[in-house]
Amino acid sequence: MTLRPHLPSPLQEIEDDRFARRGVRLLLKRDDLIHPDLPGNKWRKLEPNLRAAAAAGDRTLLTFGGAYSNHLRATAAAGRLLGLATIGVVRGEELAGRPLNPSLARCAADGMQLHFLDRARYRRKDDPELLDALRARFGPYRLVPEGGSNALAARGCAALGHELAGAADVVTVACGTGGTLAGLAAGLAPGQRAVGFPVLKGGPGPGHFLESDVLRLQEAAFGGRRGDWRLETAFHCGGYARSTPALDAFAADFEARHGLPLERVYVAKMLLGLVTRTEEGAFAPGTTVAAVITGSP
Template sequence: MSSPFLPPFTQPIENEISRRAGVELSVLRLDSMHPLVNGNKWFKLKYNLLEAQQQNFTTLLTFGGAYSNHIFATAAAGNLFGFRTIGVIRGEQRLPLNPTLSFAVQQGMQVVYLNRETYRQKHTQELHEDLRQRFGDVFIIPEGGSNLNGVRGCTEIVSDAEEFDFICLACGTGTTLAGIALALNQKKRVIGFPVLKKGEFLAQEIDNLLNNYLDSGLPAPKYTSAPWELKCDYHFGGYAKVNDKLLIFSKECNQKHGISLDYVYTVKMFYGVMDLIQSKFFKKGDRLLLVHTGGLQGNLGMEKRL
């Protein structure tokens, strides 16, 4: 599978908060890799698409909400690499379609809906068999690309990162954090910022992903896992919830650093990092890499709701 993607670049940034604290900040710009399939979503899709291709599947089926970055990326990647795609959407159909689902349909994705009760069974073999009976021989990718193929891809996001002490990222399923932690040595620390309310549950999910990957027989990482932790106080009310404080912060980041942030994930992590710097969680001389996981397409749909 040839790659149309640019390598991400690292952008140093500086502001008054980090300057006073003596903390160095850089941003890993995964959002710059491709206009449609970017951020951590590509890394979580990469080995799922390769497996589907190797097993001669022609159709991908996956799950997501109506504003899902994963649905958007899967539709675009399917079109890019020659797969038919089916998106199983949580909840009832609402017309007109929002920008995310309109784009997915334009990319050739067949969009179908499941009521929320049935959607909760998205991981079960029973629902998968029902979907295969309905749609034929499909390659099923879990919501968010959260499987061991997704973890494997995310081990490629950050290499040794010798020049950094901390890697910071937003968390939805924990897949990206697991992959990044596997790629780093014990001298590094990974900090995840869950965007879900009561995100403490992700710790067990991440442990499961790490253990399952190490036991899977997939290509072994160079390291067992860097130490990691979650900071669960920066969800701003829950998934896709924002307030004026966050919107102002996002606007200021764009004006000062020329970096657009998505409202669901990266802006909450950026805000959390700045708050931790002010509360002296980091010490003078610490070097932080903030991972921009893309998702900017979701801003348009959210701005229409705000």
């Protein structure tokens, strides 16, 4: 492996009156600075999968993601840096004659072969028949699941919890497929708790699909539920890659306050939720909260 990450990632305290008024201390865990091409949780989840691929002699990676997937971009970049072939199976039909969006264009520039599936077929991404059809089309490959989230990824993200042990009472993170939260919570010390902010719709409270997904990942990685964690489900702003005027205004204000441009699909939603809950009094005075910045714009 020659990707040379910068670890542990920095922990930055910032002054924000919305937290200070409530007696809450805010830290930013700057995982976006781990690697310029594989930032944040993408490095932590992909690295153990890349090591497994190298140990097995696999030279082609196939993975799944939406049209704005940071995971697809990170996998394509890893393939370029390590000399691996990459195939990205993209949710949604390709629009003939329309240029790729900037995210997919970056994937293609890094050498990723893109394959589009309509949403009905994409929902069958774990179906052995579909995976066999993809092997028939592209040849042998190592499968990296959507979002990079599997047992290897969860164990990789446990290091994030270890780095934060003793540094904060509460750690918050945006959630797509649940792998980062699963590992983070497992790596935290007793007495610390993790809060995940899903960026996809899925029903309120314990009915959100991520509840069972995180449990499943922890079972596979650690043999059962680990750590004190929960979900805050009210800040998806309409669903994956969706936004609202309120979210845009919040992100612009946060940048003006702190000089940190916010990635909108994940990070801005998590911070919007964190600020909102803090102003509502969700955290007792004297609480230290660490927000994981998982990616950059």
